[in-house]
Each structure stands twice: as structure tokens, then as C-alpha cells.
Amino acid sequence: MNYSNTLQTPDSSKYVIDFSQIYTNISNACFHFASSFINLSRNMDELPDEELMLKYAAGNNRAFEILYTRHRGGLYRYLARQCRNNAIAEELFQDVWMNLVRTRERYTVKAKFTTFVYRMAHNKLIDHYRKQSKGVPASFDDEDCPDLDTIEDQASETPVEILEKEEKLAxxxxxxxxxxxxxxxxxxxxxxxxxxxxxxxxxxxxxxETAKSRLRYAVSKLKSALLSENLQTEARGEV
Structure with missing residues (x-):
């Protein structure tokens, strides 16, 4: 029996690989993947501190990087201006972040992240004071604060708002x-x-009330000092 007339030769055109289409598909897939990654990073940057800390506690190191970038400047300035020693401030600064790293898995949202991290910084300062021979400064005693009624209400106006020039800020x-x-x-x-x-x-x-008293008393002292300085400057005829 002659099968030559019954067997059909496969149409080779059906099996030609369309490399251009494959390239297009791969390119589209890469584009969508990159877009998703960029959107993920953008979304991470927009998350509130508390969510970022929870993500870091779950093992997301990118979340820690964002938190560190957001708060490192303010936290360091707070420590540096409190202890007035850059070397000590740097040491305390590192201790705060290392403590956060060590305890991350136990983190729960009980307050704002800023409250959480500045509370750690405050405690580090107190520990530092206690190690010094002079101990914790007396001004941390609540009795240091005067009665609120004796201080002019200046909460709506701060020295920073009054001073406009860099030399005055200094x-x-x-x-x-x-x-x-x-x-x-x-x-x-x-x-x-x-x-x-x-x-x-x-x-x-x-x-x-104690926090409010401390703040208002500080503002009152600063304004009095600034007023006194301005009067002395005018008396010398420098204005």
C-alpha cells in the first residue's frame, strides 16, 4: 500500500517561532514587574511610622531604612542639644537605634512611633545623667515648674516665630x-x-500640665532674655 498519497507533510510555517512576539511579551512582563516594584517602594515611603515599624518587626529591612531616614536628624539634634557633647550624643544616638533593633520583634503600637523612639532617647539621657557624679538634673523634678497662673500665656507665639534672622537664631x-x-x-x-x-x-x-508648664516657662525665659538683650542693644545705640 502506498502511503505517500495519504500522509500529509506538516505545514512548517505553523511551527516558526515568532521571536519578536516573545521579546514583546518578555519586555511587557519586565515593565510590569519594574512598575510594581517602584509602586511598592513608593507605597512604603508613604506608610505611617507605626506601620513601617510593624513591617520592620516582621523582617522588612527597607521599612527600617525609611524610619531611620525620617527621624535620624531630629533625634540626633535632640540628644546633642540636651547633653551638649557631640561624642556623648553620638553614643546615645547609636544606643537608641540599637535598642530599637534588638527589641523590634516585641514592638506593639501603644503610642505614636515618635513618642516611642523619643521616649527611648529620654531614658538614655536619664541613664547617662545617673552615671555622672552630679546625677539627674534637679530640673527634672516636677517641683521645679512654677504655677501656671504665674506665667504669661504665650503658647500661641514662640521665640522661633519672633526671630527672623540667622544671627538672632544663633x-x-x-x-x-x-x-x-x-x-x-x-x-x-x-x-x-x-x-x-x-x-x-x-x-x-x-x-x-507639667509638660505644659515646662514648655511655657522655657518660652517665658527665652522671651525675657531676648527682650533684655534687645534693650541692651538699643541702649548701646547698635540698632
């Missing part, structure tokens, strides 16, 4: 360094870190 920083430690801490947490009174109270371990 003088303000010197005046801030002369404040009692607890008052300086309250002022820096409010002005440098933008924290609310409730957060400052939580961080420093006092009630809201």
Missing part, C-alpha cells in the same frame, strides 16, 4: 542651652521635633 540657641535641662528638653521636643504636649508628657514621663 543667639537663641545659646539661650536655650542656658535653660534648666527639663525645660530645654520640653522646648526642643516641641520646636525641633514638632511634638504635641501629650507626646512630650508621655516621652518625659510626666503629666500634661
Amino acid at each position: 543667639r537663641l540657641k545659646k539661650m536655650v542651652n542656658l535653660l534648666p535641662d527639663a525645660q530645654r528638653e520640653a522646648f526642643l521636643l516641641r520646636e525641633e521635633s514638632g511634638l504635641k504636649l501629650e507626646d512630650i508628657a508621655d516621652i518625659t514621663g510626666v503629666n500634661v
Whole structure:
């Protein structure tokens, strides 16, 4: 039997590989993957601190990088201006972040992340003071704060808003360094870190009224010092 007439030769054109289509498909897949990765990174950057910390606790190191970038500047300035020693501030700064790394798996959202991390920084400062011969500064005692009724209500106006020139800001920083430690801490947490009174109270371990008193007393002292300096300048005829 002759099968030559019944067998059909396969149509080779059906088996030609369309490399151009494969390339297009791969390119599209890569584009969508890259877009998804970029969107994921963008979404991570937009997450609130508390969610980022939870992600870091679950093993996402990118979340830690974002948190560190957001808060390293303010946290370091807070420590540096409190202890007024860059070497000590650097050591305390590293201790805070290392403590956060070590305890990340136990993290739960009980307060804002800023409150959580600045509370750790405050505790590191207190530990540092206790190791010194002079001990914890007396200004951290609640009795240091005067009665609220004796202080002019200036909460709506801060020295930073009054001073517009860089040279005056430099003088303000010197005046801030002369404040009692607890008052300086309250002022820096409010002005440098933008924290609310409730957060400052939580961080420093006092009630809201005490935190408010420390802040207002610091503002009152700074304004008095600035006014006195301006009067002296005018008296010398430098204005």
C-alpha cells in the first residue's frame, strides 16, 4: 500500500517561532514587574511610622531604612542639644537605634512611633545623667515648674516665630542651652521635633500640665532674655 498519497507533510510555517512576539511579551512582563516594584517602594515611603515599624518587626529591612531616614536628624539634634557633647550624643544616638533593633520583634503600637523612639532617647539621657557624679538634673523634678497662673500665656507665639534672622537664631540657641535641662528638653521636643504636649508628657514621663508648664516657662525665659538683650542693644545705640 502506498502511503505517500495519504500522509500529509506538516505545514512548517505553523511551527516558526515568532521571536519578536516573545521579546514583546518578555519586555511587557519586565515593565510590569519594574512598575510594581517602584509602586511598592513608593507605597512604603508613604506608610505611617507605626506601620513601617510593624513591617520592620516582621523582617522588612527597607521599612527600617525609611524610619531611620525620617527621624535620624531630629533625634540626633535632640540628644546633642540636651547633653551638649557631640561624642556623648553620638553614643546615645547609636544606643537608641540599637535598642530599637534588638527589641523590634516585641514592638506593639501603644503610642505614636515618635513618642516611642523619643521616649527611648529620654531614658538614655536619664541613664547617662545617673552615671555622672552630679546625677539627674534637679530640673527634672516636677517641683521645679512654677504655677501656671504665674506665667504669661504665650503658647500661641514662640521665640522661633519672633526671630527672623540667622544671627538672632544663633543667639537663641545659646539661650536655650542656658535653660534648666527639663525645660530645654520640653522646648526642643516641641520646636525641633514638632511634638504635641501629650507626646512630650508621655516621652518625659510626666503629666500634661507639667509638660505644659515646662514648655511655657522655657518660652517665658527665652522671651525675657531676648527682650533684655534687645534693650541692651538699643541702649548701646547698635540698632
